[in-house]
Amino acid sequence: MAAEIIDGKAFAASVREKVGAQVATLVQDHGLTPGLAVVLLGDDPASQVYVRNKGKQTREVGMHSVEHRLPESTSEEDLLKLIDALNNDPAIHGILVQLPLPEHLNSDLVINAIDPAKDVDGFHISNVGLLGTGQKSMVPCTPLGCLMMLRDYHGSLSGLNAVVVGRSNIVGKPMAQLLLGDSCTVTIAHSRTKDLPSVVRGADIVIAAVGRPQMIPGAWIKPGATVIDVGINRIPKEDGKTRLVGDVEFDSAVEVAGAITPVPGGVGPMTIACLLANTLTACCRANGLPEPEGLTA
Ligand SMILES: Nc1nc(=O)c2c([nH]1)NC[C@@H]1CN(c3ccc(C(=O)N[C@@H](CCC(=O)O)C(=O)O)cc3)C=[N+]21
Known part of the structure; x- marks a missing residue:
């Protein structure tokens, strides 16, 4: 049976709607x-x-x-x-x-x-350290967006096996920290990982963030697993134009996974929505106001 498609574009629109509503309140009540x-x-x-x-x-x-x-x-x-x-x-x-x-x-x-406090990308060394020690921080937008979609789909992530493929500072490492924070058992795999297919096959949650077009085929995915595809790769088409593909081979993976994010229309739009959410969060914190609701990690 084909996987449920996690609609990042629609999810991002709902995040932006929440942000917009809370921005309106900030303007109205606090100028x-x-x-x-x-x-x-x-x-x-x-x-x-x-x-x-x-x-x-x-x-x-x-x-x-x-x-x-x-x-x-x-x-x-x-x-x-x-x-x-x-x-x-x-x-x-x-x-x-x-x-x-x-x-x-x-x-x-x-x-x-x-x-x-203004680092809405969450890349500053202080924010990296705060996230790594489970303290309040600015959380990188792409991993935050992935976490929101995972929580929405699964409810609790506690005890699930998560494999993050990719070890970048902007996605892989912070993603692993967030999943650990939600009590997943986390593996970070990368280009030197031995027998990557069998590592991926152990995952209830696969985060593909390697930056290599269609590198992860359906044959590596455990049946029913949730696949979050962070890759945004532009590849040539036969007609000389280009198209966007992820790090996952969507056509084969969709047949095996329980749920999967498409590219485009998956993680990308959520990244931008979370940037807006982080900006709202930063504004609230800077002014001693309560954290925005449903928009932080
Ligand atoms: N400091 C910094 N922070 C970033 O977050 C950052 C950056 N630098 N440099 C560049 C990359 C790239 N990036 C994207 C975000 C969303 C889409 C996105 O929304 N993509 C659409 C497709 C857009 C299209 O059709 O081309 C989608 O996936 O559906 C793409 C790319 C953030 N980046």
Whole structure:
């Protein structure tokens, strides 16, 4: 029997609706408008895709949106100056510096220059440490979106075997922390993992975040497992155009899994919705207000 399709696009719309409602309350009751600043250097194609949808959605939920597009050649000094200005701007509650940064910049240094309270990507070393020790933090958007969909589908995740394929700082590692926080038994697999198919076959939950198109076939999936496909890969079609595929071979996996997220329309839209949720959270915390409901980890 074919898997249930987890509709990330619809789920993201419901998250944005919640965000929008709580933003309206903030504006009305407290005269506060959450503000998000996105800093983009150069013209990385993946980042372009992301920015296109993001600015529009930020305004749609009633937030203040600022975009800083800088040349690829921007110096570290100039970028740090901009971050410092945004850190000190009371109208800005969230700062996102698009990754990857150009080669000549040290991304660790740049990310760690962001005020951790405004680090809506959750990439600052303080937020990484807080998440790793189970303390209140800003949680990276993609793993947060995956967690929301998993909780919605399963109810409790307690005791489930979760395999995260991919060990990046932006998805794999924080995803593993969140699943551990929800009492999953977590395995982080990667390119050097021995017998990856059998590791994946042990999973009740598979998080595919390797960045290799259609790498995980249905034959690796345990029947009935939940498959969350984080990959967004553009591959050529026969007609010379391109199409988006995930890290999972959808057509075979959908026949075996119990539930699966599609690409596009799965994790991607949830990432942007969670960025808006994090901006709202940052605004509430900055003003000593209660955490937004149903939008944090
Ligand atoms: N600091 C930082 N944080 C990020 O979160 C970040 C980043 N840098 N750099 C670039 C990547 C890329 N990324 C995407 C998010 C959503 C979609 C998305 O919504 N995709 C749609 C498809 C869009 C299309 O049709 O092309 C979908 O999956 O359905 C795509 C890509 C966030 N990124």
